[in-house]
Amino acid sequence: MHVEPPDPANPELSTTRYLLRSLLPIAAVLLLLSTFIIGPFGFVAATVAWWLVQRKF
């Protein structure tokens, strides 16, 4: 009897893909909330650092 191999899992549904695709809004939420801890000037420094880092990807 011939048995069809199971379909490979859809890579688009993986947590990794989701996290990568949502990286920018997730980072924005974390950066904005970080203001409560590091203050507005800390927020500015962290956001500029994030901008420079993501440009290298």
Added chain:
Amino acid sequence: MPAARLLVRAEDRHCVLYHLSVVAAFAAAWAVWLNPELSGLQGFWHKAVFVLVAAPLLGWISGIDLGVNHHNHTHRPIFRSRLLNTWFERLWTPFAGWPAKYWTHYHVAVHHERLMQPGDWTVRLRKPDGEYESCLRYQLRIWPWRILRNFPAEVRAGHFDRRTAAVELLWFVALYSIPFWIDPLMGLCLWLLPHWCANCITMGRGMYIQHAGCEGWLEDEQQPHSSTILHPFFNATMFNIGLHATHHDFPGAHWSELPEIRHQVELAKAQQQPLDQ
């Protein structure tokens, strides 16, 4: 699984979650603004510095949320239920400064159907001297000015349903005014200003580079009608929008299928070439 029953495609749960992340980002910014004793946002300079960076940050993600994420939904509605699509749209497009259905008309009926022809006012236009406008000029004029000037004409010409335009504008005004009711200055700084950034910086620049220089396609269809960006990080975080030429060739294709479709098209072209020679 409930989500699988609600959505047409399982992949589109990412579209929903992306939008909810954008909503969370606006909520976070407003929480910072409305709780100055906790966030340290006390005094003019603290607020000015925060807004100067938070507005483009929010504009960056809300521009993608509308121009890429909601864009996919305009071609392939994500929910099975028409009612759910309608109401999710009403809570989706205001987060980038647009009433529901307006952007769909702008993109599908104006841009796709009239691609770069005289009626396509979504792309760069010619200046009075005949030269194409620069990216900066385009960015500064597209939102809200070119939108406000052209939508009444679209309605008058019968291209955009008058009742839809009125109903969706009403819902938009009701929802869009909420941040202004909470705090008018917050509404300006962390709602309207981010939407200017979303439309003029993020989407404006994106829209410009997708078609600028491709106008020769109108005369010669062998030329490309759209630019293609193959950068992996760009496409991974932008729902494959870099494959824009493929998207225009196959506008009904799901965003998750664009890389495979492009691969197949390139393969077919490569196989065709030796036959042509």
